[in-house]
Amino acid sequence: MKKITFAILVPFFIFTALLAPAQDTGGTTAKNLPDGYGNISWGTMLSDARDKINGKLAYTDERKIILSKDGELQYIYGFFYIDPAAIPDGVEKKEESAAPAGTASPEEKKDEGKLFYVALKFPYIAMEDVKKKLTEKYGESSSENMKDNQGAMAWDSDKTIIIMWVDRYEKKPFCRRITYISKEIAKELNEYQFKVFNKTELEILKKLNP
Numbered sequence: 001m002k003k004i005t006f007a008i009l010v011p012f013f014i015f016t017a018l019l020a021p022a023q024d025t026g027g028t029t030a031k032n033l034p035d036g037y038g039n040i041s042w043g044t045m046l047s048d049a050r051d052k053i054n055g056k057l058a059y060t061d062e063r064k065i066i067l068s069k070d071g072e073l074q075y076i077y078g079f080f081y082i083d084p085a086a087i088p089d090g091v092e093k094k095e096e097s098a099a100p101a102g103t104a105s106p107e108e109k110k111d112e113g114k115l116f117y118v119a120l121k122f123p124y125i126a127m128e129d130v131k132k133k134l135t136e137k138y139g140e141s142s143s144e145n146m147k148d149n150q151g152a153m154a155w156d157s158d159k160t161i162i163i164m165w166v167d168r169y170e171k172k173p174f175c176r177r178i179t180y181i182s183k184e185i186a187k188e189l190n191e192y193q194f195k196v197f198n199k200t201e202l203e204i205l206k207k208l209n210p
Contacts, residue, residue, distance in 0.1 A: 032138055033157035034180070037077075037118035042159065042182035046079050046112040053077060063112045074121040079113025080185050116189070117181045127166050127173035134164060134178075149173040159183055 036042045040049045046063065055070030066077040127149075134155060135141070141164075142156035150168040154161055165177040 033155060033160040033162065035159050036115065036182075037180045040077075040115055040118075042115055042185060044115045045110050046077075046081075046115075047110065049077065049079075049115055072123050076119040076121070077115060078117040078119070080116040080189055081113030114185065115182070116185045117179060119177060119179045121177055124167075124169055124174040124176050127164075127175050130164055130175040130178070134162070138162065146173075161186075 036044070038052065038054055040052045046066065050060065050066060053066055053068045054075050055068035055073065057066065058069050059067040064079050064081045068075045131153065138155045141153045144153040145151045146166065148168060149172060150166050152166060153164045159182065161181050161183055163179045164175055165179070166173050166175055
C-alpha cells in the first residue's frame with residue numbers, strides 16, 4: 001500500500017460518501033455558507049491558521065492537523081498535505097516556475113498543509129435542536145441521507161459543504177459532530193487519490209474504519 005496518512009484519507013471518503021444518492025430536501029444552494037471556518041479561509045497554510053483557531057490549542061503536528069478545545073467542544077482542523085517523498089514513481093509532481101531574470105527568487109514553498117476541513121465534536125444534542133440552529137443560519141438543508149434515525153444532512157454551496165452527522169442513541173436521533181469541508185480542495189484531493197491508488201486499493205481503503 002502506498003504511503004499516505006489517514007488524516008487525508010478520512011475526509012476524502014467522508015466527502016465522496018456524500019456524493020452517493022441522497023434524498024433531495026427541496027433545497028438548492030444553501031445561503032451564507034462561509035468560505036472557510038470562523039475567520040480562517042480555505043487554503044490557509046497551517047502556520048498562518050494556528051493563531052486564528054477557536055478554543056485553546058491542544059495539539060498540532062505542524063503539517064496536517066490542529067486540535068483545539070473550548071470546554072466540551074473540540075475542534076479538528078484538517079490540512080491537505082502531501083509529503084513529496086511519499087509521492088510514488090510515475091505520479092507527476094508539480095514544479096515551481098523559475099523567477100524571471102533580474103527578479104528575486106520566489107518565496108520558498110512551506111512544507112505544510114492548507115486548510116481543507118474543520119470538524120466540531122461535542123456531547124450529544126437532540127438532532128432537531130442542532131438542525132434548527134443550522135437552518136436559521138444557512139436555510140433549509142440541500143440534501144440528506146437518513147435511515148432509522150441515523151445518517152447525515154448537508155448544506156451545500158459553491159465552495160463549502162456542511163455536514164451534520166446524525167447518530168441513533170436510545171432509538172432517537174442525536175448529533176455530536178458537524179463537519180465543514182472545502183469543495184475545491186476536496187476535488188483536488190479526489191484527483192490526487194485516483195493518481196496514487198488503483199481501483200482495487202481504493203476499494204480496500206473505503207472498507208477501512210480508522
